[in-house]
Amino acid sequence: MTADPGDAPDHPETEQTPARHLAHTWEEARTVAFEAATPIPAGRVPLQHALGRILAEDITALQDMPHYASSAMDGWAVNGSGPWILAEAGHRLAPHEASPIVTGGLIPPGAKAVLRSENAVLGTDDDGLPVLMTGGTARPGEPRNGQHIRKAAEEASQGEVLVKVGIRLNPAHLALAALAGHDALLVQGKPLVKLLLTGSEVVSKGLPEPGKVRDTFSHQLPAVVEMLGGIMGGQEKIGDSYEEWLNGLEDVALASGAPEPEGAGVPVPAVLPADVVITTGGTGRSGTDHLRQAVAELGGRLIIDGVAMRPGHPVVLAELPDGRFVLGLPGNPLAAMMALSTVGEPLLAALGHGKMPPVQEVPSGTTIEPDPGRTRLMPFRLLYGMASPAQHTGPGMMRGLASADGVMIVPPHGVQLGEPVPAFALPWGPPVPVPEAAGARAKAKAASRTAARTDAKSAGKPAAPAGPVDWSALLG
Ligand SMILES: Nc1nc2c(c(=O)[nH]1)N[C@H]1C(S)=C(S)[C@@H](COP(=O)(O)OP(=O)(O)OC[C@H]3O[C@@H](n4cnc5c(N)ncnc54)[C@H](O)[C@@H]3O)O[C@H]1N2
Numbered sequence: 001m002t003a004d005p006g007d008a009p010d011h012p013e014t015e016q017t018p019a020r021h022l023a024h025t026w027e028e029a030r031t032v033a034f035e036a037a038t039p040i041p042a043g044r045v046p047l048q049h050a051l052g053r054i055l056a057e058d059i060t061a062l063q064d065m066p067h068y069a070s071s072a073m074d075g076w077a078v079n080g081s082g083p084w085i086l087a088e089a090g091h092r093l094a095p096h097e098a099s100p101i102v103t104g105g106l107i108p109p110g111a112k113a114v115l116r117s118e119n120a121v122l123g124t125d126d127d128g129l130p131v132l133m134t135g136g137t138a139r140p141g142e143p144r145n146g147q148h149i150r151k152a153a154e155e156a157s158q159g160e161v162l163v164k165v166g167i168r169l170n171p172a173h174l175a176l177a178a179l180a181g182h183d184a185l186l187v188q189g190k191p192l193v194k195l196l197l198t199g200s201e202v203v204s205k206g207l208p209e210p211g212k213v214r215d216t217f218s219h220q221l222p223a224v225v226e227m228l229g230g231i232m233g234g235q236e237k238i239g240d241s242y243e244e245w246l247n248g249l250e251d252v253a254l255a256s257g258a259p260e261p262e263g264a265g266v267p268v269p270a271v272l273p274a275d276v277v278i279t280t281g282g283t284g285r286s287g288t289d290h291l292r293q294a295v296a297e298l299g300g301r302l303i304i305d306g307v308a309m310r311p312g313h314p315v316v317l318a319e320l321p322d323g324r325f326v327l328g329l330p331g332n333p334l335a336a337m338m339a340l341s342t343v344g345e346p347l348l349a350a351l352g353h354g355k356m357p358p359v360q361e362v363p364s365g366t367t368i369e370p371d372p373g374r375t376r377l378m379p380f381r382l383l384y385g386m387a388s389p390a391q392h393t394g395p396g397m398m399r400g401l402a403s404a405d406g407v408m409i410v411p412p413h414g415v416q417l418g419e420p421v422p423a424f425a426l427p428w429g430p431p432v433p434v435p436e437a438a439g440a441r442a443k444a445k446a447a448s449r450t451a452a453r454t455d456a457k458s459a460g461k462p463a464a465p466a467g468p469v470d471w472s473a474l475l476g
């Protein structure tokens, strides 16, 4: 099965030694994944898929907004002063004529104002013909010329810029774009990701019998992919045969063949080919692990074939001849998430016009012994500003990660208690806190000592902690 990176030779390959893979270091793997990708060009997406996207060109008014003069009130469109003879709705009004109109209704030609219904009364003239007069709460001179008419172009004229390029689109931007006549918007490219979840032992619901396991990936991967800047474009589950792998890898990466939904004539994620296919399982080197062979048969090349880290070392990054990436995550759930953070996160960031995800230092709350040749990724909990490795962090476990505040990147030479150790935040969690500057920390300590002394003196008993202490982190 999977070659252990600890077994990798530390001398270069020669003609005498068989060709043997040397895993990338953790740092190299991130850089290689980031540099393998070029940002995805801008594309037009229907309004219903544009929320949160970065606008790649100004939104302009496609016509005057509003594009016709309309009534702001239910009532009567009138021409000149009353009383008014009634005319048919929508027809040109001669002086002293009126016709009924509703809010938003098109102002008929000749109309100069709208008399709201509560200020109008219907009566008869001397000849007994119906006429409209002002009444109710109408003020003298009402309606003034233009009163209760929403003029055309009062919000914007055709061609006016409404939203500037570079903005992240919010719901109000989308409403404005719709008002301006747009069905689709040009937005910065984002990677479309499809999932190929493998393993005949994996079940989707209920309590699995021995030999079977509950699927963890269909629950967490779509959400995490979106958090990392990808667009989820569907998933497929397959068993363990080579044919399933080969077909799955071809199918899932390409358009699903579903009919294009109604809309702006712009295809939506389900019918588009993937930029990245994420597979789970099959990264080992046993007879049932087919990832590398399937990639080779499709004419792909391996960019990363293992990383000297634990867990997640068998991770694979490949590129197919048409430029699509295949990210092979190990089947073990925690290993997969660490592989996704190491290789997938920089890849998705680069494809989506982002920066290399940051690494931040945090003081280690414990001494961690060396493990030559590999980086250890350890979910941690923060205790008094220091990172303590969480419990339950075996490659197949999720309990430690579920309660973690971040992940320590422990270098092969280990780390001493209190020493800063690199760490990354979880896609769903807060950033790793910036350690206080030494000076600020010393000042804060001195201040808290003085406060504690004063409190103790005034109470005549020893100082107690300022508030309740949260020991829950110790439970892992
Ligand atoms: N002889 C060796 N064996 C193994 C090595 C090695 O170096 N030599 N490496 C181990 C490590 S580390 C890992 S990680 C795994 C990699 O395994 P694969 O990517 O080939 O994945 P599978 O063998 O298919 O599955 C591994 C494990 O994960 C479970 N799994 C798979 N899918 C799911 C899912 N959707 N939800 C939950 N769990 C899943 C699967 O049942 C297995 O238990 O190889 C080690 N072996």
Ligand code: MOO
Residues within 6 Å of the ligand: 309, 310, 311, 312, 313, 314, 330, 332, 335, 336, 395, 396
């Ligand atoms: O390192 Mo594996 O990737 O432990 O689970």
